[in-house]
Amino acid sequence: MLFIIGFNIGNMKKTKQCTYCKKNLTLNNFLIVNNKHWKGLKSACRNCGNLEMKINYSKNPIPQILYNAKIRSKYKNIPFEIDTKYLKSIFPKDNICPALKIPFQMGYLNKNKKNKDYSPSLDRIIPEKGYIKGNLVFVCDVVNRIKSNSTTEIIEKTLNFYKKIELTKTIK
DSSP states (O other), X not given: OXXXXXXXXXXXXXXXXXXXXXXXEEGGGSOEEESSSOEEXXXXXXXXXXXXXXXXXXXXXXXXXXXXXXXXXXXXXXXXXXXXXXXXXXXOTTOBOTTTOSBOOOTTTSSXXXXXXXXXXXXXXXXGGOBOTTSEEEEEXXXXXXXTTOOHHXXXXXXXXXXXXXXXXXXX
């Protein structure tokens, strides 16, 4: 018999109908919910749940960005003192990346769905300070990855190095 968090599946139906697509699917197509309010299987199948999450993210990425930042802060053991209201206040009103001066492309709406380079990303200006007010800025994901934990001095030296390589290639 199969047990899922206190549920004896052997005595239950082996399929469930998704409330979105209305398909009868096996139970492994549904995520398990186990929190202080309720235990059981989600009403939407994994595919419908993923689609709903992508649509919600495309409309408003702030809740997911906040959730991910909270997880990273625990993992890295750095301060976390922000909320949705603060993130909304620092998100560029024109939806333009302040570093690249191009529009953000919400991860699931951009043309190349596997490319999230131009999705909004929450950057900790001084990484070790953590997620605190005044230490955060939204930039494109590619900008945040380039910066990583670097200093402006390291980024400038790297830029100059690659400019020299580019110059020597054009001369040859």
